[in-house]
Amino acid sequence: FSKKEDIETKLGFTLDWQELPERKASRIIVTHDGDFLDESDSKDLIKWLVETADSFTRVFPKYL
Known part of the structure; x- marks a missing residue:
């Protein structure tokens, strides 16, 4: 949760954490x-x- 704002900014939308x-x-x-x-x-x-899955694939690996 410490990177929530950074992740949401890179995704371009908010998430429910x-x-x-x-x-x-x-x-x-x-x-x-x-x-x-x-x-x-x-x-x-x-x-x-498709666009959302692409965004997750692009952004999330950096934080795992």
Whole structure:
């Protein structure tokens, strides 16, 4: 959590950071509204998913 602001700045969006004190892990969540079952939403959702995954792949390895 100490690098939260730096990570979010590099990603270009905010994340939901959840500490899990009962575990040896934490959870980081990003959400986006839409419905994959609605064909009019699916192209935009796939584009968002690919862009978000690319951003995570580019930014997070530096912090692991």
